[in-house]
Amino acid sequence: MIHVTAAESDAIRVIEAEEISTRFARGWHCLGLSDGFKDGKPHTINAFGQKLVVFQGEDGKINVLDAYCRHMGGDLSQGTVKGNELACPFHDWRWGGDGRCKQIPYSRRVPLRARTAAWQTADQDGMLFVWNDPEGNPPPPEVMVPKIPGATRDDWTDWVWNKTVVHTNVREVIDNVVDMAHFFYIHHSFPTFFKNVFEGHVATQVMNGKSRPDTARPASSNAPVLTGNSSVASYYGPSFMIDDLTYHYEGFDLESVLINCHYPIDENSFVLMSGIIAQRSDKLPGDAADQMAKTMSKFILSGFDQDVEIWKHKARIDNPLLCEEDGPVYQLRRWYEQFYVDVADIDPEMTARFEHELDTTRPVESWQREVEENIARREKAASS
Ligand code: FES
Ligand SMILES: [Fe+2]
Numbered sequence: 279m280i281h282v283t284a285a286e287s288d289a290i291r292v293i294e295a296e297e298i299s300t301r302f303a304r305g306w307h308c309l310g311l312s313d314g315f316k317d318g319k320p321h322t323i324n325a326f327g328q329k330l331v332v333f334q335g336e337d338g339k340i341n342v343l344d345a346y347c348r349h350m351g352g353d354l355s356q357g358t359v360k361g362n363e364l365a366c367p368f369h370d371w372r373w374g375g376d377g378r379c380k381q382i383p384y385s386r387r388v389p390l391r392a393r394t395a396a397w398q399t400a401d402q403d404g405m406l407f408v409w410n411d412p413e414g415n416p417p418p419p420e421v422m423v424p425k426i427p428g429a430t431r432d433d434w435t436d437w438v439w440n441k442t443v444v445h446t447n448v449r450e451v452i453d454n455v456v457d458m459a460h461f462f463y464i465h466h467s468f469p470t471f472f473k474n475v476f477e478g479h480v481a482t483q484v485m486n487g488k489s490r491p492d493t494a495r496p497a498s499s500n501a502p503v504l505t506g507n508s509s510v511a512s513y514y515g516p517s518f519m520i521d522d523l524t525y526h527y528e529g530f531d532l533e534s535v536l537i538n539c540h541y542p543i544d545e546n547s548f549v550l551m552s553g554i555i556a557q558r559s560d561k562l563p564g565d566a567a568d569q570m571a572k573t574m575s576k577f578i579l580s581g582f583d584q585d586v587e588i589w590k591h592k593a594r595i596d597n598p599l600l601c602e603e604d605g606p607v608y609q610l611r612r613w614y615e616q617f618y619v620d621v622a623d624i625d626p627e628m629t630a631r632f633e634h635e636l637d638t639t640r641p642v643e644s645w646q647r648e649v650e651e652n653i654a655r656r657e658k659a660a661s662s
Pocket of ligand 2: 454460464465581585
Protein backbone atom coordinates (compact mmCIF):
# COMPACT_ATOMS: atom_id res chain seq x y z
CA MET A 279 0.00 0.00 0.00
CA ILE A 280 1.27 3.44 -0.89
CA HIS A 281 0.95 6.06 1.82
CA VAL A 282 0.14 9.50 0.53
CA THR A 283 0.07 12.24 3.09
CA ALA A 284 -2.69 14.81 2.96
CA ALA A 285 -0.18 17.46 1.94
CA GLU A 286 1.03 15.33 -1.00
CA SER A 287 -2.40 14.47 -2.34
CA ASP A 288 -3.47 18.11 -2.00
CA ALA A 289 -0.49 19.47 -3.85
CA ILE A 290 -1.18 20.71 -7.33
CA ARG A 291 0.66 18.67 -9.89
CA VAL A 292 2.99 20.82 -11.93
CA ILE A 293 3.73 20.14 -15.58
CA GLU A 294 7.46 19.97 -16.14
CA ALA A 295 9.16 20.51 -19.45
CA GLU A 296 12.86 21.07 -19.97
CA GLU A 297 14.04 23.19 -22.83
CA ILE A 298 14.14 21.13 -26.01
CA SER A 299 17.63 20.19 -27.09
CA THR A 300 18.82 21.14 -30.57
CA ARG A 301 20.65 17.86 -30.87
CA PHE A 302 19.03 15.55 -33.42
CA ALA A 303 18.67 11.81 -33.14
CA ARG A 304 21.34 9.44 -34.28
CA GLY A 305 19.87 7.00 -36.75
CA TRP A 306 18.60 6.24 -40.21
CA HIS A 307 15.93 8.68 -41.35
CA CYS A 308 13.79 8.23 -44.43
CA LEU A 309 13.57 11.32 -46.66
CA GLY A 310 10.81 9.93 -48.87
CA LEU A 311 10.48 7.79 -51.98
CA SER A 312 13.84 7.66 -53.73
CA ASP A 313 12.34 8.05 -57.23
CA GLY A 314 11.50 11.66 -56.39
CA PHE A 315 15.23 12.44 -56.15
CA LYS A 316 16.25 10.69 -59.38
CA ASP A 317 15.59 13.48 -61.87
CA GLY A 318 19.18 14.70 -62.16
CA LYS A 319 18.37 17.88 -60.26
CA PRO A 320 19.39 19.06 -56.81
CA HIS A 321 16.64 18.97 -54.15
CA THR A 322 16.43 21.02 -50.99
CA ILE A 323 15.67 19.19 -47.76
CA ASN A 324 15.45 21.05 -44.47
CA ALA A 325 16.45 18.52 -41.83
CA PHE A 326 18.40 18.25 -38.58
CA GLY A 327 18.31 22.02 -38.15
CA GLN A 328 20.14 22.51 -41.45
CA LYS A 329 19.54 22.96 -45.13
CA LEU A 330 20.63 19.91 -47.09
CA VAL A 331 20.89 19.21 -50.77
CA VAL A 332 20.04 15.83 -52.27
CA PHE A 333 21.21 14.90 -55.78
CA GLN A 334 21.74 11.80 -57.86
CA GLY A 335 25.01 11.55 -59.75
CA GLU A 336 25.40 9.96 -63.19
CA ASP A 337 26.55 6.79 -61.44
CA GLY A 338 23.05 6.47 -59.96
CA LYS A 339 24.11 7.10 -56.37
CA ILE A 340 21.98 9.54 -54.39
CA ASN A 341 24.05 11.94 -52.30
CA VAL A 342 23.21 14.27 -49.44
CA LEU A 343 25.37 17.30 -48.62
CA ASP A 344 25.09 20.43 -46.52
CA ALA A 345 23.47 22.87 -48.94
CA TYR A 346 25.88 25.74 -48.35
CA CYS A 347 29.05 25.84 -50.40
CA ARG A 348 32.22 26.13 -48.33
CA HIS A 349 33.74 28.55 -50.84
CA MET A 350 31.56 31.66 -50.42
CA GLY A 351 28.35 30.19 -49.08
CA GLY A 352 26.49 29.61 -52.35
CA ASP A 353 23.31 27.54 -52.21
CA LEU A 354 24.13 24.19 -53.81
CA SER A 355 20.47 23.29 -54.09
CA GLN A 356 20.32 26.00 -56.80
CA GLY A 357 23.25 24.37 -58.57
CA THR A 358 23.58 21.84 -61.38
CA VAL A 359 24.47 18.16 -61.38
CA LYS A 360 27.54 17.66 -63.59
CA GLY A 361 28.57 14.01 -63.87
CA ASN A 362 28.77 12.65 -60.35
CA GLU A 363 29.30 16.07 -58.85
CA LEU A 364 27.18 18.98 -57.84
CA ALA A 365 28.30 22.31 -59.29
CA CYS A 366 27.75 25.41 -57.16
CA PRO A 367 25.75 28.12 -58.95
CA PHE A 368 28.09 30.85 -57.65
CA HIS A 369 31.60 29.89 -58.97
CA ASP A 370 31.11 26.34 -60.27
CA TRP A 371 33.10 24.49 -57.60
CA ARG A 372 32.32 20.79 -58.02
CA TRP A 373 31.33 18.83 -54.92
CA GLY A 374 31.33 15.02 -54.75
CA GLY A 375 28.91 12.88 -52.80
CA ASP A 376 31.66 12.22 -50.23
CA GLY A 377 31.65 15.92 -49.36
CA ARG A 378 35.00 16.68 -51.01
CA CYS A 379 35.51 19.35 -53.63
CA LYS A 380 36.69 17.44 -56.71
CA GLN A 381 37.60 20.32 -58.96
CA ILE A 382 37.47 24.06 -59.43
CA PRO A 383 37.39 24.56 -63.19
CA TYR A 384 39.06 27.99 -63.09
CA SER A 385 41.76 26.97 -60.58
CA ARG A 386 44.88 24.86 -60.78
CA ARG A 387 44.37 23.30 -57.39
CA VAL A 388 41.61 22.47 -54.92
CA PRO A 389 42.35 23.80 -51.42
CA LEU A 390 43.20 21.12 -48.90
CA ARG A 391 40.33 21.89 -46.58
CA ALA A 392 37.66 21.85 -49.28
CA ARG A 393 35.42 19.39 -47.55
CA THR A 394 31.79 19.81 -46.54
CA ALA A 395 29.36 17.75 -44.48
CA ALA A 396 28.02 14.66 -46.26
CA TRP A 397 25.41 12.21 -45.05
CA GLN A 398 25.61 8.51 -45.81
CA THR A 399 22.62 7.36 -47.85
CA ALA A 400 20.82 4.12 -48.61
CA ASP A 401 18.30 3.50 -51.36
CA GLN A 402 16.20 0.58 -50.18
CA ASP A 403 12.74 -0.70 -51.08
CA GLY A 404 12.04 2.47 -53.03
CA MET A 405 12.89 4.78 -50.14
CA LEU A 406 15.82 7.10 -49.57
CA PHE A 407 17.47 6.94 -46.15
CA VAL A 408 20.13 9.18 -44.59
CA TRP A 409 22.24 8.36 -41.60
CA ASN A 410 22.39 11.18 -39.08
CA ASP A 411 24.99 11.05 -36.35
CA PRO A 412 26.02 14.13 -34.34
CA GLU A 413 29.25 12.29 -33.48
CA GLY A 414 30.03 11.69 -37.15
CA ASN A 415 30.42 7.92 -36.94
CA PRO A 416 29.37 5.59 -39.77
CA PRO A 417 26.20 3.52 -39.23
CA PRO A 418 26.70 0.13 -37.58
CA PRO A 419 25.34 -2.44 -40.06
CA GLU A 420 22.96 -3.96 -37.49
CA VAL A 421 20.87 -0.78 -37.21
CA MET A 422 19.98 -0.68 -40.91
CA VAL A 423 16.24 -0.65 -41.43
CA PRO A 424 15.12 -4.18 -42.37
CA LYS A 425 14.03 -4.96 -45.90
CA ILE A 426 10.30 -5.07 -46.60
CA PRO A 427 9.64 -8.02 -48.93
CA GLY A 428 6.27 -6.72 -50.19
CA ALA A 429 7.87 -3.47 -51.39
CA THR A 430 9.58 -5.18 -54.29
CA ARG A 431 7.10 -7.94 -55.07
CA ASP A 432 4.63 -7.93 -57.94
CA ASP A 433 1.80 -9.35 -55.84
CA TRP A 434 1.91 -6.18 -53.71
CA THR A 435 0.92 -2.67 -54.74
CA ASP A 436 3.35 0.21 -55.18
CA TRP A 437 3.81 2.67 -52.31
CA VAL A 438 1.07 5.19 -51.73
CA TRP A 439 3.12 7.90 -50.05
CA ASN A 440 2.27 11.09 -48.19
CA LYS A 441 4.19 13.91 -46.53
CA THR A 442 3.03 16.60 -44.16
CA VAL A 443 4.86 19.17 -42.06
CA VAL A 444 4.01 19.16 -38.35
CA HIS A 445 4.87 22.05 -36.08
CA THR A 446 5.91 20.40 -32.85
CA ASN A 447 8.82 18.40 -31.46
CA VAL A 448 9.19 14.81 -32.76
CA ARG A 449 8.81 13.28 -29.30
CA GLU A 450 5.05 13.71 -29.59
CA VAL A 451 4.85 11.22 -32.45
CA ILE A 452 7.02 8.70 -30.60
CA ASP A 453 4.76 8.77 -27.52
CA ASN A 454 2.01 7.18 -29.64
CA VAL A 455 3.89 3.85 -29.41
CA VAL A 456 2.63 3.31 -25.86
CA ASP A 457 -0.56 5.34 -25.88
CA MET A 458 -3.39 2.84 -26.19
CA ALA A 459 -6.21 5.05 -24.92
CA HIS A 460 -5.74 7.75 -27.56
CA PHE A 461 -6.48 5.19 -30.25
CA PHE A 462 -10.04 5.00 -28.95
CA TYR A 463 -10.58 8.69 -28.23
CA ILE A 464 -8.64 10.27 -31.10
CA HIS A 465 -8.53 7.67 -33.84
CA HIS A 466 -11.92 6.05 -33.19
CA SER A 467 -10.48 2.58 -33.17
CA PHE A 468 -11.12 0.00 -30.46
CA PRO A 469 -7.98 -1.68 -29.07
CA THR A 470 -8.63 -5.00 -27.37
CA PHE A 471 -5.01 -6.14 -26.92
CA PHE A 472 -1.99 -3.93 -26.38
CA LYS A 473 1.61 -4.83 -25.71
CA ASN A 474 4.98 -3.11 -25.98
CA VAL A 475 8.45 -4.60 -26.30
CA PHE A 476 11.57 -2.44 -26.34
CA GLU A 477 14.95 -3.96 -27.00
CA GLY A 478 18.16 -2.52 -28.44
CA HIS A 479 17.25 0.09 -31.05
CA VAL A 480 13.78 -1.40 -31.69
CA ALA A 481 10.52 -0.42 -30.00
CA THR A 482 7.45 -2.49 -30.81
CA GLN A 483 3.75 -2.04 -30.29
CA VAL A 484 1.46 -5.04 -30.75
CA MET A 485 -2.17 -4.06 -30.99
CA ASN A 486 -5.33 -5.91 -31.92
CA GLY A 487 -8.59 -4.12 -32.30
CA LYS A 488 -12.17 -4.52 -33.37
CA SER A 489 -14.24 -2.29 -35.57
CA ARG A 490 -16.41 0.41 -34.06
CA PRO A 491 -19.97 0.40 -35.37
CA ASP A 492 -20.63 3.79 -33.75
CA THR A 493 -17.99 5.69 -35.70
CA ALA A 494 -17.51 3.62 -38.85
CA ARG A 495 -18.44 5.63 -41.89
CA PRO A 496 -21.52 4.33 -43.69
CA ALA A 497 -20.16 1.72 -46.05
CA SER A 498 -21.53 1.17 -49.51
CA SER A 499 -23.73 -1.91 -49.63
CA ASN A 500 -21.24 -4.05 -51.56
CA ALA A 501 -18.20 -3.02 -49.46
CA PRO A 502 -16.65 -5.86 -47.44
CA VAL A 503 -17.47 -5.79 -43.72
CA LEU A 504 -14.49 -4.95 -41.53
CA THR A 505 -14.41 -6.87 -38.27
CA GLY A 506 -11.05 -5.93 -36.80
CA ASN A 507 -7.34 -5.49 -37.27
CA SER A 508 -4.04 -6.80 -35.98
CA SER A 509 -0.95 -4.69 -36.03
CA VAL A 510 2.70 -5.28 -35.15
CA ALA A 511 4.48 -1.97 -35.45
CA SER A 512 8.18 -1.44 -34.76
CA TYR A 513 10.37 1.61 -34.75
CA TYR A 514 13.77 0.64 -36.09
CA GLY A 515 15.76 3.47 -34.58
CA PRO A 516 14.34 6.89 -33.73
CA SER A 517 12.19 7.65 -36.74
CA PHE A 518 11.22 4.77 -38.99
CA MET A 519 8.30 2.53 -38.12
CA ILE A 520 7.24 -0.55 -40.07
CA ASP A 521 3.73 -1.69 -39.26
CA ASP A 522 2.64 -5.14 -40.41
CA LEU A 523 -1.03 -4.42 -40.49
CA THR A 524 -3.76 -6.94 -41.22
CA TYR A 525 -7.35 -5.90 -41.70
CA HIS A 526 -9.84 -8.64 -41.00
CA TYR A 527 -12.89 -8.61 -43.22
CA GLU A 528 -15.76 -11.04 -43.19
CA GLY A 529 -14.36 -13.93 -45.23
CA PHE A 530 -10.84 -12.66 -45.87
CA ASP A 531 -7.80 -10.84 -44.54
CA LEU A 532 -6.05 -7.91 -46.14
CA GLU A 533 -2.31 -7.84 -45.57
CA SER A 534 -0.61 -4.47 -45.69
CA VAL A 535 2.56 -2.73 -44.60
CA LEU A 536 2.29 0.76 -43.26
CA ILE A 537 5.33 2.99 -42.90
CA ASN A 538 5.08 5.73 -40.33
CA CYS A 539 8.25 7.80 -40.43
CA HIS A 540 9.55 11.29 -39.96
CA TYR A 541 12.61 13.47 -40.02
CA PRO A 542 13.12 16.56 -37.89
CA ILE A 543 13.27 19.91 -39.67
CA ASP A 544 14.37 21.52 -36.44
CA GLU A 545 13.52 21.01 -32.76
CA ASN A 546 10.05 22.49 -33.26
CA SER A 547 8.94 20.89 -36.51
CA PHE A 548 9.21 17.71 -38.49
CA VAL A 549 8.13 16.11 -41.72
CA LEU A 550 5.72 13.26 -41.05
CA MET A 551 5.31 10.65 -43.77
CA SER A 552 3.22 7.58 -44.34
CA GLY A 553 3.58 4.86 -46.92
CA ILE A 554 1.22 2.01 -47.64
CA ILE A 555 1.48 -1.16 -49.69
CA ALA A 556 -1.20 -3.84 -49.79
CA GLN A 557 -1.07 -7.42 -50.95
CA ARG A 558 -3.09 -8.46 -53.95
CA SER A 559 -5.17 -11.60 -53.53
CA ASP A 560 -8.11 -13.31 -55.22
CA LYS A 561 -10.33 -11.10 -53.04
CA LEU A 562 -8.31 -8.06 -54.03
CA PRO A 563 -6.96 -8.62 -57.54
CA GLY A 564 -5.31 -5.97 -59.71
CA ASP A 565 -6.80 -2.51 -59.34
CA ALA A 566 -8.87 -3.43 -56.29
CA ALA A 567 -5.70 -3.69 -54.19
CA ASP A 568 -4.38 -0.36 -55.52
CA GLN A 569 -7.71 1.22 -54.75
CA MET A 570 -7.62 -0.28 -51.26
CA ALA A 571 -4.09 1.05 -50.65
CA LYS A 572 -5.28 4.52 -51.65
CA THR A 573 -8.29 4.29 -49.36
CA MET A 574 -6.07 3.12 -46.49
CA SER A 575 -3.64 5.94 -47.14
CA LYS A 576 -6.48 8.46 -46.86
CA PHE A 577 -7.53 6.80 -43.64
CA ILE A 578 -3.97 6.99 -42.26
CA LEU A 579 -3.78 10.65 -43.24
CA SER A 580 -6.98 11.42 -41.39
CA GLY A 581 -5.37 9.64 -38.41
CA PHE A 582 -2.33 11.94 -38.69
CA ASP A 583 -4.68 14.94 -38.79
CA GLN A 584 -6.34 13.74 -35.59
CA ASP A 585 -2.95 13.53 -33.85
CA VAL A 586 -1.82 16.86 -35.26
CA GLU A 587 -4.94 18.57 -33.97
CA ILE A 588 -4.02 17.40 -30.46
CA TRP A 589 -0.32 18.28 -30.82
CA LYS A 590 -1.16 21.77 -32.02
CA HIS A 591 -2.82 22.63 -28.74
CA LYS A 592 -1.18 20.43 -26.13
CA ALA A 593 1.68 21.25 -23.75
CA ARG A 594 4.99 19.47 -23.86
CA ILE A 595 5.18 17.38 -20.71
CA ASP A 596 8.21 15.61 -19.27
CA ASN A 597 6.34 14.22 -16.26
CA PRO A 598 3.06 12.77 -17.51
CA LEU A 599 0.71 11.68 -14.73
CA LEU A 600 -0.26 8.11 -15.56
CA CYS A 601 -2.95 5.68 -14.52
CA GLU A 602 -2.63 1.91 -14.46
CA GLU A 603 -4.19 1.46 -17.89
CA ASP A 604 -1.70 3.77 -19.57
CA GLY A 605 1.25 2.31 -21.41
CA PRO A 606 4.90 2.59 -20.34
CA VAL A 607 5.57 6.20 -21.37
CA TYR A 608 8.62 6.61 -19.16
CA GLN A 609 10.24 3.39 -20.32
CA LEU A 610 9.59 4.36 -23.94
CA ARG A 611 11.21 7.74 -23.43
CA ARG A 612 14.18 6.09 -21.76
CA TRP A 613 14.50 3.83 -24.84
CA TYR A 614 14.22 6.91 -27.09
CA GLU A 615 16.92 8.76 -25.13
CA GLN A 616 19.59 6.38 -26.49
CA PHE A 617 19.47 8.21 -29.82
CA TYR A 618 20.20 11.59 -28.23
CA VAL A 619 23.32 10.73 -26.23
CA ASP A 620 26.81 9.83 -27.41
CA VAL A 621 27.21 6.12 -28.06
CA ALA A 622 29.63 5.95 -25.09
CA ASP A 623 26.91 7.33 -22.81
CA ILE A 624 24.15 4.86 -23.70
CA ASP A 625 22.93 3.46 -20.41
CA PRO A 626 22.28 -0.33 -20.53
CA GLU A 627 18.80 0.50 -19.18
CA MET A 628 18.01 2.34 -22.43
CA THR A 629 18.53 -0.75 -24.56
CA ALA A 630 17.66 -3.59 -22.17
CA ARG A 631 14.67 -5.74 -23.13
CA PHE A 632 11.47 -4.40 -21.62
CA GLU A 633 8.05 -5.96 -22.07
CA HIS A 634 4.71 -4.67 -20.97
CA GLU A 635 1.24 -5.99 -21.72
CA LEU A 636 -1.64 -3.78 -20.75
CA ASP A 637 -4.58 -5.23 -18.89
CA THR A 638 -7.35 -4.19 -21.27
CA THR A 639 -10.25 -5.58 -19.19
CA ARG A 640 -11.39 -2.26 -17.80
CA PRO A 641 -10.82 -0.17 -20.97
CA VAL A 642 -12.69 -2.71 -23.12
CA GLU A 643 -15.68 -2.78 -20.72
CA SER A 644 -15.83 0.98 -20.57
CA TRP A 645 -15.43 1.47 -24.31
CA GLN A 646 -18.00 -1.20 -25.11
CA ARG A 647 -20.49 0.70 -22.98
CA GLU A 648 -19.62 3.96 -24.69
CA VAL A 649 -20.04 2.43 -28.15
CA GLU A 650 -23.45 1.01 -27.21
CA GLU A 651 -24.54 4.35 -25.81
CA ASN A 652 -23.46 6.12 -28.97
CA ILE A 653 -25.42 3.68 -31.11
CA ALA A 654 -28.53 3.98 -28.90
CA ARG A 655 -28.30 7.78 -29.09
CA ARG A 656 -27.94 7.67 -32.85
CA GLU A 657 -30.92 5.34 -33.24
CA LYS A 658 -33.04 7.51 -30.99
CA ALA A 659 -32.13 10.61 -32.98
CA ALA A 660 -32.94 8.81 -36.23
CA SER A 661 -36.37 7.65 -35.01
CA SER A 662 -37.49 10.99 -33.59
S1 FES B 1 30.19 29.88 -53.35
FE1 FES B 1 30.13 27.99 -54.25
S2 FES B 1 31.56 28.07 -55.79
FE2 FES B 1 31.75 29.96 -54.80
FE1 LIG C 1 -2.00 8.77 -32.88
